[in-house]
Amino acid sequence: MMDTFAALAHGMAVAVQPMNLLYALIGVFLGTAVGVLPGIGPALTVALLLPVTYKLDPGGSLIMFAGIYYGGMYGGSTTAILINTPGESASMATALEGNKMAKAGRGGPALATSAIGSFVAGTIATIGLAFLAPWLVDFAVRFGPEDYFALMCVAFVTVSATFGDSPVRGLTSLFIGLTLGLVGIDKLTGQARLAFGIPELLDGVEVTTLAVGLFAVGEALYVASRRHHTEEKLEPVRGSLWMTKEDWKRSWKPWLRGTMFGFPIGALPAGGAEIPTFLSYSTEKRLTKHPEEFGKGAIEGVAGPEAANNASAAGTLVPLLTLGLPTSATAAMMLAGFQQYGLNPGPLLFAERPDLVWGLIASLFIANCMLLVLNLPLVGLWVRLLAIPQPWLYAGILVFATMGTIAAKPSVVELSMLAGFGVLGFLMRRFDFPIAPVVVGLILGPIAESQLRRALAISLGDPMTLVQSPISATLLAVALIALLAPFVMKGLGRFKANED
């Protein structure tokens, strides 16, 4: 307990250095500005802004990342409320009630309850992260390679089976990601796999190229292809920005309940803020004293899911930092951010670079406070960003998206891969395949493979090692149940957004 306080205090000391505060501020600002653009979720925000941090030292870069991450979350909910285009499925519940509130001229209180709710949830969840992480690290040191492999199997299954409508389509996405993860030189034997004699492919598929291609290029192609269907309408923010006493009274309990849903589910290696936001939404709908307002703009329906969304985002940092296990597309991008400095999150990083890890955790608190102070007064600025005409907006997004790749690897092959992943992202959107499992598959697949091979090498090739460790056996059983459950209970608990 005391250790956590000491470590956190040390992290604070790192985070409040003027340069680091500046990095956090830039991160928060950029994160919100990019996240607010329609169709851009937090994962893409992080992917797009990764090149900006190339030249910073790891500490500063990770602190800026924390800001970008939380900023992207805030920005996304602003978009969901004001134009009803949730950048990701986790903002769907927010869009449901929030956009109705904005249409009814209560956009201000909707934005306020989402900002304050995010702050409350983010703060509580970050405290949870700070206390849970050391405990989990102690536990994770005992993990052998077979246990890590089993843990990754759990993540694979839950990430692909819980996202999207169908386990078949989710698993298809995952396996596309696993296939991409195979490309390149095999680290143990030095043989090239799936490189087809192309030298650029020997290094493997770059996570940022994949994410930017799937999310940014794919989204632009998709929106362009169906431009004739929908006209986005920006709701002006009318009336007071501030919440009334009544709004406060109706918001604080949903905030806390949303946090209680979001953090534990996010911290499990199940990933996805979709489920906690849905649980929070349906709970608030059941508990409210104003059931007639649901579907027409009930403030509880914004407060709860927004809190759940942010709490689960902080929750996904628990497996990411302590086990190196990304369970959402955004967490996968954060891992890519670590990897660009050759850092591997996990128990070792806590021991070797406590300044980095705790500096990052402390910056999450700081980023959260900055957002609360910045977001509401600057709402006018964000609204103006939303008003950029669609042609220029998407043209600009594509320029920025390709710029990241051009800056990292200005080769024809890399850019062709970006375009190819864009087409893949477009087709996956069109045929309703979830995107996040591809990214998670690419980044976790090679790690899972090397853990499995290490485990089998230690056991002299005996596959029974996977079930002889109690941790591994339990986790594999969990993975198996999680894999079979959706086929057994088809259609249970799926969250479908109401059509407008």
Next chain:
Amino acid sequence: MSSGDPARPPRRVDRAGLVIAALLAGLAAVLVWDARGLQSAAMYGMGPEAMPVVVASGLALLAIGNFIDALRGNLPARESADPVPVVLILIGLALLIAIIGFGGGFILATSALFVTTSAAFGRRAILVDSIIALVMSTFIYLAFDRLLTLSLPAGPLERLL
């Protein structure tokens, strides 16, 4: 089952779904074909060829799953898509790649992408957009190349700066 029910049209075989299933099966075949060329150097446990085969088996199973979904017409409903803007954006990306590949530089390449994308989203003011694109990409080039010292590819325009 409910072919007599006028409210529910009979489910049809989804052709796109069949294509997806075929592509997955093809991908599985490529994986196996590629893995055959690998040498298993490991004395104990798995060599480099094991994982591709595992992934290929998964893909093959999923190809069957997608095939069944397509036969049953189980795919989610799709709205009509307009191919013209998609092709325009892809042309823009091809132009970008070609210009970078032939050393035309960052500014020209991204400007080409900007103008085609903007056109794909319904803008017809190509001259105005070109000017906006050139100014913006020059600004980005200066900001990132000079301030953040990221190296962006230089062409004739960049050398003038």
